[in-house]
Amino acid sequence: MTIITTEPLTRDAFAPFGQVISIEGSAHYLINSGKTERYNDLAKVELGGAHARPMISIFRGQPYAMPLELGMVERHPFGSQAFFPLAPRPFLVIVAPDHGGTPGMPRAFLTAPGQGVNIAMNTWHGVLTPLDEVSDFLVVDRGGDGNNLEEYFFETPYRVELANPIFT
């Protein structure tokens, strides 16, 4: 079983797969008579296909034990998909490049507390993967016509390991 070791989530490292959603390092400006900071336009929402519309949902995800057995990745051909944690806890973001319609070697990013991601349209990714405890996420993705889910099952699962133990 091929081992994938987690790496820290950074904007540069994640750029081929989407954007990092975070207050840290983001431009912002005051609104509401100076009572509110607006961290503006943090990610690129992509909506394709017929009758496309944005959807806002909340996902309550069960935690996954580590090391993780990764048997499948998926992608959404008609839209991006953003996950922002409603509690400042790390979670796992697994993505993979596309090689002629099938996923290449996956990468596993471990978020810092307060980081979320927007996975670009048609990008291979693992499903929402909370760690340690049940976690709620605000999700922005695409509604509309057509099948917006393509799954790929690996012949042999990967084993995803934490670079450093984060939960004691």
Ligand SMILES: NC(=O)N[C@@H](O)C(=O)O
């Ligand atoms: N199926 C669904 O809504 N969620 C997945 O797309 C996921 O990436 O978790």
Ligand code: NI
């Ligand atoms: Ni998805």
